[in-house]
Amino acid sequence: MSETKPYGTVLIRAKQILDYLEQKDQPVNLQTICTSLKTSKSTVLKILNTLCLIGFVKREEETKKYSLGISLISYGEAAKKSFSIISVAERDLIELNNQIGETIHLGAYDQDRIVYIKKLNAKSRIILRSQVGHSVELYCSAMGKAYLAEQKEEVVRNYLDRVRLEQRTKHTLCDKIALMDDLRATRQHGYAIDDQENEEDVYCIATSIKQNGVIRGLVSVSSPVYRMSEEKRMKIITLLQQAKRNIEQKLTN
The missing domain is CATH 3.30.450.40 (GAF domain)
Known part of the structure; x- marks a missing residue:
């Protein structure tokens, strides 16, 4: 309901990626994410690399597929306490x-x-x-x-x-x-x-x-x-x- 305008779009794109991965029972590849979110591969890859760096997303080296990272668990538990x-x-x-x-x-x-x-x-x-x-x-x-x-x-x-x-x-x-x-x-x-x-x-x-x-x-x-x-x-x-x-x-x- 807020009318506050977002500061840039990178965080919004990152949230879209996290929301998408959260809905998936199995890891997914880069192309599937790009196609589903209708976003360029270069943009998604840059955001995924950053999310992997901070532990919000995990990349399986053998399959090159992505899933949510375990670092998000602590945030979820902290949010529940609120x-x-x-x-x-x-x-x-x-x-x-x-x-x-x-x-x-x-x-x-x-x-x-x-x-x-x-x-x-x-x-x-x-x-x-x-x-x-x-x-x-x-x-x-x-x-x-x-x-x-x-x-x-x-x-x-x-x-x-x-x-x-x-x-x-x-x-x-x-x-x-x-x-x-x-x-x-x-x-x-x-x-x-x-x-x-x-x-x-x-x-x-x-x-x-x-x-x-x-x-x-x-x-x-x-x-x-x-x-x-x-x-x-x-x-x-x-x-x-x-x-x-x-x-x-x-x-x-």
Whole structure:
């Protein structure tokens, strides 16, 4: 939301490279990176060489392929410590995970997206592909809609004018009027629903965690659609709201 202009473009290019490598399960070669990012080989190579020098990227000499470097781990751990909500909420998230058996996410708002800062996997063999550090759009995710529902209508309208509403699935709400109606319902109910709007076959329920009226985080429960009966949905809503109250109580102490 900031209007601050960047100082040069090298850092932005470097972040694009790091973001790309973070999404890859296997090391990738220089040409693949250049093609995917639509950037010249000379530019990418110079940035990669610098990133390798400081340990942010690792180059395998035999294959000449690149992956993220281990130096980033310490930064990630330090960043997690800055989110005190993780330590405050962790016990309640574990209990929620045990009670429901489905995937639990803790998220934080960052630049028009929700970033996963904690994930507890479901008890079943089916593991959702979300990862800590990944982010989701506000308009089509349960945590994002829970965040938007707490904002003034003018703020929401400015957001909708600023972002492109992409049809991620056939269920995604891309009509601004329909989305505003959905956010009003979310505000009234106290929880948000993502019914396959962000990802096919995944149903998600989320709520905000506030301290003195300020959102400190978002908590969600995600499940494959086929396991989401109406009885289970109501159970999740009840337990999720209880976890919200418990965490907010701890934040006030």
